Amino acid sequence: MTTTRTRVLAGAALAAGLFCSAAPAFAALTSPEALAYVVAADALNNNVAVPPQPQSTFPPGGTKTLVGLTVGPFATNATLTATTAGDPTTGTSSASATVDQLSLTLGPALTGELTGVSSTCNADPGGATGNGVIASGTVTVLGGQTTLQANAPKNTSLTVPGLGDVILNEQSTDANGVITVNAVHLTLLPALGGANVIVGHVECGGAPAAATVPMINTQVGLIGGSLAAAAVFGTVYLRRRA
Incomplete structure (x- = not known):
């Protein structure tokens, strides 16, 4: 009798465990979000600070232009x-940042030219993807010109003598599943005053569809509860039989 009762209880527990493990995994956000801007720079010896321009945020989303x-x-x-755009009912979001041509001038010793800048990202409850590209680009330091790779793979890093580092198609994903993409990210050396220059920035994060936020899956909850109840009733029944 003890063996039979053990098997019944183990079977019920296994079924409940398997069913619960089938519940879908969602991103940590409770609602989708997105952010986009084309250019930004922080302090160059505290003399240069450019806030993100133009900037769009979801919610509410929309297009901003300069x-x-x-x-x-x-x-x-x-x-x-x-x-930026999004839909809480499906848990999706999207963002893009573009400019056809852009010049950079950081003092008399450093200039840059970028064309065809485009960063995009998309997110849903399962995750997020993105890409940041340029059609062409150069950085010139003290007369020495460095060509930037077009359509570079993600996180392509380049050291520019006398400047610092340039990362093309920079991508990262945080603990909430939000992806961040920079088409071009220049990190200047302290010798030049120190600064971060970003061109083509987007962020996207997905979330559970609005209808599933209170309960991930109504059927999972109902069936899981039924399995638990069955296990309890089975235990009571076996004890009476014993």
Whole structure:
């Protein structure tokens, strides 16, 4: 009798465990989010600070544009466009940041030219993906020119003599499943005052669909509860039989 009771209880526990493990895994966010901006730079000897421009955030989402820009190290006659969107009912989000042509000037010794900058990302309850590219680009330091790789693989790092590091298609994902992409990220050496320059920035994070937030799966909850109840009733029944 003891053996039979043990088998019944073990079977019920195994079924409940297997069923619970089948519940889908969602991102840690409770609602989708997205962010996009085209350019930003922080302090160069505390003399240069450019806040993210233009910037779009979801929610509420939408498109922000600047027609031409001359601020801090950045200059262009092109249109800068940042767009974000999302849908809480499906737990999805998206973002893009683009500019056709952009010039950089960081003092008399450093200049740069970028064309065809485009960063994008998309997220859903299962995760997020993104990409940041340029069609062409150069960085010139004290007359020495370095060509930047077009359509570079993610996290392509380049050391520019006299400047520091340039990362192309920089990508990272945080603990909440939010992906961050920078088409170009320049990190300047302390000898030049120290600064971070970002071109083409997007972030995307997915979340459980709105209908599933209170309970991941209603059927999982009902069936799981039924299995637990069956295990309890089985225990009571076996004890009475014993």
